[in-house]
Amino acid sequence: MENYDVNNNSSQLLHKLRQLLPRERLLTEREQLAPFESDALPVYCERPLAVALAESEEEIVTVARLCGEHRVPLVSRGAGTGLSAGAKPHGRGILLVTAPMDRILAINTHSLTARLQPGVPNLQISQVAVRHGLFYAPDPSSQIACSIGGNVAENAGGVHCLKYGVTVHNVVGLRLVTWDGEILTFGGECLAQPGYDLLALVHGSEGCLGIVSEITVKLTRVPAETRTLMADFASIGAAADAVSAIVRAGVVPAALEMMDALVISATEAFCQAGYDLDAAAILLIDLDGDPLEVDAEAALVEAVLRKFQATRVQRAQDEDQRQRWWKGRKSAFPAIGRLVPDYYCIDGTVPRHRIGDVLQAIAEFAEGYRLRVANVFHAGDGNLHPIIMFDGREPDALERVEALAADILEYCIQVGGTITGEHGVGTEKFNQMAIQFGDAEIEQFLAVKNALDPHGLLNPDKLIPSLAHCREYRVLRKKHD
């Protein structure tokens, strides 16, 4: 599909873009481009031909249409907080940044929806909606900075997705600009839509099918009460079993997070969250809803925790203690960062009842590569975030890290899981798609890509590898075994 820029006509394109976009929003100078060379996974970087900062849907249409006409690759992104290099620029392409489109267009308190430009930061939606007693549920760690358009592109998750769903479950309408500058409208305020579900298809498509120019999200009533429980365990296995048992008991906690001993000690040193340094694992659990409902759920969850050998179960006594516990969880990454020169966070998902086995396997893999792994993750979703700790100054460190990451992801697949929970595939996991899927599925993905982007201009070489690439990678991995 790489028939872009056949006439090497990018200079014509730039000429036209200069006439249509104001000078300060079409960046072409080396030093202007530097900050845009990667997303939040800077190990993958590339300098684009130019960066276009869009301030309106019309400008997105203009840029897409011109790139389409000139067969020049177009990579779009929001705030650039992605963790899988899904928004790495293309060296012969335009990087279209929709972050400047950051207006909340409407809050509808009848339909409990908000109509948004793609650059609106995730957290800001809730900050405005709370005036009406509402919030936007998916809450990625980067929610202060990350934009709703990028959330759609990556189908972002967060701590509260166990109860409230990931992005696709919280978006009811989209406007999408196609490779040739057409505007498509999908969804609306109703529960079902006729025709093929392109609204869902766009979620997690990482800018490969079009550029999202407007999003209508579902808002949720702020729960009357949120109660936080913390449970200590003497082994990771016991904590993992408790996670599975809580959900089996019919409770859907608003959040159900797990931390291992390495994270507990690092975090405690970093911000004195009040964690028990003797615990091998801690579960942090939010229950929300009506106070009576929360009472009932808390009783049930505590019984399950005790049954599964929690060595201590505490309820947060006040908002201050609750906030401190959560601050610890949210500080886990910088806390680990203080302990080692470098770390690399992976994102895989496994069936909930396999968490225990998988964590043990990860520890064994890590030992083989002389590496340490810390674990802090969305346990209720089975969404692991192993943090590989390393020292990038050691000559072979990066290779060992990459090999361990591949082993972990492929083990997730082996137990019936997936190579991503919320970070996406992007550039980072391009290879692992060959293991996650067989040729038949990859072929259909490519056919869908071709249907919406017939010249392969939108975010090339991301998300879906070619059949040839898949076959090659599978051979390489076999050799490695």
Place this chain on the structure above:
Amino acid sequence: MENYDVNNNSSQLLHKLRQLLPRERLLTEREQLAPFESDALPVYCERPLAVALAESEEEIVTVARLCGEHRVPLVSRGAGTGLSAGAKPHGRGILLVTAPMDRILAINTHSLTARLQPGVPNLQISQVAVRHGLFYAPDPSSQIACSIGGNVAENAGGVHCLKYGVTVHNVVGLRLVTWDGEILTFGGECLAQPGYDLLALVHGSEGCLGIVSEITVKLTRVPAETRTLMADFASIGAAADAVSAIVRAGVVPAALEMMDALVISATEAFCQAGYDLDAAAILLIDLDGDPLEVDAEAALVEAVLRKFQATRVQRAQDEDQRQRWWKGRKSAFPAIGRLVPDYYCIDGTVPRHRIGDVLQAIAEFAEGYRLRVANVFHAGDGNLHPIIMFDGREPDALERVEALAADILEYCIQVGGTITGEHGVGTEKFNQMAIQFGDAEIEQFLAVKNALDPHGLLNPDKLIPSLAHCREYRVLRKKHD
């Protein structure tokens, strides 16, 4: 895309099918075919070349591959309970029936899932799962008969979808046979899947993208308590306002149904449900969950009902009363059927806060056509089911009914709604797709169809009309205005 059967080679195909399928499962005689000429909307019917009754995925593959090779249309269906003629056979094609594949392959109490063949009847899943304290939430009215494969094809809904979601929200994995007999596997037990969301895409695709050969559904814990409230209103508008206010208050009832005076009196005469014959509208509300949670929600809902001028609010005193109230709701269609020679049930969705306006508009439209409309529907979802009552023996009755149906559906679109909530597009609403969508969206739908079914063999002339058809219909409707 109609390049099927170019060599008129259906006799070759039949010859091969006869060698591969046992005689009693390949029907070709006129009297054998008769029961398969339509689904549950028999006004649209056609006799297929042959009916193939599949007993295994392998047989689905065989039939698809042979139809693909011979370029013969292939329409697939489950139990044939569809209400939009989505499973009407093609006169030059094979009708593949997956109803005989009715085995529950596994119930997984760890992951709370069930792996099913496509012919498993919807209700049977819950009947088996209840032994583990679990149930399958989507519950179409036809749930005794309709099959899970057909539920996926139509993205079926039901009374409990307000709280638990429609089919797509309750399916975690699929196996899909393509037009040329490849098997694709999507989803699994994890919350997110990498790549394009073909799992969602298949839902509601009405057999136009492939044939579902295995489905893994999510099971839900049976709630500890279900409480039913009934509220009477002196006007339809007041009941509609209350519906919207309940959801705005942050309560998500398990069911929130509305009936108008015509339905109330017909039902009361039919089965003595205990409804108030003086009410202009009744709301029937299920709240479920932990008893304490249900208490809290019931108090809140009752307060809202009173605020919105309910003339009476009752709680079901015991299971018997509860069952009687629901029996009335479920008998509404046969009850109306006793009053008139014929009726035709429509399925449209509108934003919840527009229900009142839309019901009034429907009444006005109906008067213009000298027809009566009764209303009983999933109010919480904004999913209307206007029942047009008529006498098919009157010479112009059917024309008037069709014109009224089109007016109602197109009014749903006008207020921001859709032409289907749960019955699908099929043959019935093929024309209205031209009003629901513009050329840009239709073009993308056709491109997706072409990606997965390049010769247009799967369920031709359903769901997505050609651009030419859309333009023609739009011109015709303009003339009508």
